[in-house]
Amino acid sequence: MLPLAHFEYLAPTEAVEASRLLASPDARLVAGGTDLLVSMKHRLFEPRLLVSARRIAEMQGIVPAAGWLSIGASCTLRDVSRHGIVQQRLPALAAACRTVATPTIQAMATLGGNLMLDTRCMYYNQPAGWRASLGYCLKREGSVCHVAPKGRGCYATQAADTVPALWLLGAEAEFVSVSGTRRIRVSDLYREDGMNWLTVRPDEVLTRIHVPLEDRSVAHRKLRTRQAIDYAQVLVAVAAPAQRGEPWSAVVSSVAPRPILVESETAEGLAELSFRGSQPLSTHLASAPWRKKMVRVEVARAVDALLRSHAGSG
């Protein structure tokens, strides 16, 4: 019914080999495939080569190490959310994994894939015939952004459910390429550009996600139309101060190409500051003004949840 275009396919066993293959411009890495294959069916891109993450050893397994939890990028969201240490020490990450799409997709999609998720827009994530009718957009084949025709850039939004929580948990992403290995904080991974939203090169292979086991108190919230299948209209994570004198922080996502960090001296002020700091555009079918209001509601609810759990734990 909706066939894929032809491509070549390789399944290397080492990340550095994958990196070498990904240096060619028409190559893509496939892990869970739950977003990539959809985009390929919609002809958002037609890679010449798919490099499978399936056999790459460095991307497997969840292991604790010296105060950190090291999660292989190929681990599925289901595996991550069910891991004992994640459930006990990183409940916000477990919760974030469980809000992705559906349980079946959580059993396919990987944590690495979620971090590297393409930015999304109602003018971009559409079937091929639709885009041909409207006229293509800046992010794919076209020369104009339908969200902001007079603007200069692409406003497709960061939509990955696990990113706000990982950001506030202080997670780091490990990338392997032919030029070596480097670790980048999740908070440094994204750029304010819907077309080039990552600060890493296409040939850098995300192999592991390292999350500090610091028992930070983080709450994850996802506002979506339906409680399954849907991407977020607003995505937030909120962290309580780890110690006296530190601010409350929120990461607000699904409103811009880059998640937005908001800090507030007080718990009460965080929602209002987040509201003022978010300027959603018409990238979703739900209206931008409503989504902006929802930033305030969702942040306030996340703050409440943290305050309640603190009160509960004495």
Add this chain to the structure above:
Amino acid sequence: MSEGSNENRPGWAVYPTHAGEPATGGVLGRGERKIDGRGRITGTAVFTDDIQLPRMLHAKFVRSTEAHARILGVDLSAALEIPGVVGYALGEELPKKYGVIPVAQDETAMAIGKVRYIGEPVVCIAALDEETALRAVRAVKVSYERIDAVLTIEDALDPRKPHIHEGSRKPSNILRRVFQEYGDVDRGFADADIIVEDTYSYPGSTHVPLEAHVAVANPEPDGKLTLWSSTQNPHYVHRDVAHVLGMREQDIRLIKPAIGAGYGGKCDPFCTDILAAYLARKLGRPVKIALEREEVFYTHRGRHPTRMWLKMGFKKDGSITAVDFKAWADGGAYASYGVVTSYYLGVFMPLPYTLENYRFESHRLYTNKPPCGPKRGHGAIQPRLALEMHIDRAAQRLGLNPAELRRANCIEPDTETCNGLKVTSVGMKQCIDAVVQASGYEQRRGTLGFGRGLGLAASAYMCGALHPVYQNELSQSSVQLKVDRSGEVTLFSGTADCGQGSIHMLAAVCAERLGIEPSDVRVIEGDTALTPVDLGSYSSRVTFMAGNACIAASDRVRAKLAEAVAAKLGVSAESLVFRGGKVYVADAQERGVSFVDAVWLAEERFGPIGEVGGYKPHKIGSRFRRQSVGPSPAYSFTAQVAEVAVDVETGILTVDKIWVAHDCGRAINRTIVEGQIEGCVYMGVGEALYEEQRYRGGLVSAPSLLEYKVPTIHETPEIETFIVETHDPNGPFGAKEAGEGPQLSTVPAIANALHDAVGIWFTRPPFTPESVLTALARAERSKS
């Protein structure tokens, strides 16, 4: 059965319907498994897309990217160079217009000369596989010259706008205007103590069957053709494919395999059917066309976006003095069933409340968007929202209990409405009582606190159309039975089970009359080479009409068996009971024979046993000659109560529970009836919460299951179902319908509950978080 009761026209019986009889065969009213359930559950049921034939080609469409444009040229050169491309067809090759409604045949299989909506097929290309066909389709260049597009109701009524269908007899973008008036409406308003008047807007929505439209065609060596189609209406596809291809109907065998549902969306003959058939003949090879999900949204035929104005007069006691109603339906680029829609918008308003003075005017309009058509509750869903909200608004102003106001106004059985609908059985009050009691509506309404509410609504729907869409005096449904010496009964019918359970219904009705089990009946349906005609799965007609045809055929078999057994036992045929696989003397079970022996005795006496039965409704004289669309042999009734919660910070509406009671006449299988009611409620909840076919200009905003939101299990309320049985005198065993009627009152019940929750009348579904939040803010401002 007695041949003497046939209105003196042999073959045209007013058959006994056995309404109100106890279930002598022991089958009726059970809540058992469907005879075809396992095949569907275990994936062995064959759907059209499951068919693969040797040398089969796959074809795909080049579709219009313009809403309204002249086609200046089609450049196929690059496409035809792609290895694996085998052939193609252009619109000009199939110039004959077609359509189910004879007075509005305005559609060709593909666009000719100009395109009228984005997504309209322009070229069809066949290749060795789908990927090649898709590459070829993407390589075709079509050049267009834009024409000013007609996109809204205002556009369609604007005489300065171009005509979408040029050269028609009455050049305008109004497909049909209907005006009807009964009683003295102005006098009725003058007599009223209060007038309730407002406008409503109901959005368009689409069916979303999980199976897309698929057709497979196989050219036979003798020049004939076999066509498999995922259609609800095999008979109309059969006729129209023959017509467009210039073939004789008898040279086409149309087979309807298992259908992945339709909800009205597979009632038209589609480009898939015609092009698969045409290309198979042109290229001499089997051809399959399976639509992509995106294309299903462009194919559409969904609910008409409808703007409405409703004025009602009430006396202080709540009685209705007059109703004046106007509706404008935005119908898209082709007629489809739109002429029928224009009537259905108005003709059911005099149900279920007593009404003497009624006037309506409706317009079905052409716009440059995918064609609208019949979706579950066709045309009656939209006005029901307005009517049922008006009833609650009147109750509020008069200080009356909305449930009591409805009960007091209910029509009685055997009533003729002001517009000439002859209503037989009516279970309206029982339905209202059931849901009002179960939900605690009268005690709990208004007490749940701000943000929570209860709402009630009632409705009525048809059980098939009295008059066929093309005029004839033939059977509207027919059943043929072959009885094997083994005792197996094979039932042939042209019906199209698209999930509603009509296969089981036929088996159960037959089994009930013959005293055997439904699983002893093998049902062969929807194959023009094997099965006698049934008009199709639309207008909630199948149980009523095919069920009656099945009784007719079964009773003929039964009469032969009874006569043979009676002769053998030396008793009268009338004294025999058919039950539990036996034919025996009533009150003397030991005096009898097995069903198999009865078949042997009958075959000895009469030769091979095979019988037919047909059904067409009685001619019901109406006072109004023009009332040809709307009258039905019976009407079903529904009441439901919705309990909702509103998150006042986000505006998110949650439907927590629906209590629904439906007068289906009689439940032939209780579980299937419940399932139909639950499915209706589900679809109504979708239309209340999210569902809308939105457009950006002429382009469907989001042709995907990700963005066209149908409720998942999480958003679906608990549904508590009550079956009310009124034993309609004309229905098979008294049965009416359950597949559409229950949807009518779901959205209004939710709208009325929303008012109970937050004190605001929401007159435009879907009740999205943003619309709720905006209304709450406006209400807050007007308070301060």
Add this chain to the structure above:
Amino acid sequence: MSDEVVLTVQVNGERVRRLIPASRTLLDLLREDLRLTGSKHGCDVGDCGACTVRVDGLPRLACITLAAEVQGASVQTIEGCGSKEAYIVDALDKHVASQCGYCTPGIVLCLASLFDDQADADEAAIREALGSNICRCTGYTKILAAAREAAASRSSA
């Protein structure tokens, strides 16, 4: 490099070895090549669950899985459901939880995967799992009733 892959998988317990285009989805491998047509094309892009199969026991959407990616794995489709899954099929049948039947094979595999993982799956777990599958006919009421009954029959067995 090649745009073809030699694939070896177990499908419903039988070894399958084929040369396939790398672009072949698991769904097309099953339906077109192996003629196992019980898994359905619904949306074709991972939104509806009609193509749900099990790969090494876990639910998987065959429409957005490359056949090449299940190399060496064990795939179960509705055709491979037998006595082990009979309690699910029977409960769905008893409750007439399948109307048109297009979504039902996917639901059987979704539930089989759930109950194999959680023999004592409660209502919340059943609802969460069924969030993966759209049924447009039933309003889920009968499916939920059947799933509850299947869970009960399984945990008492």
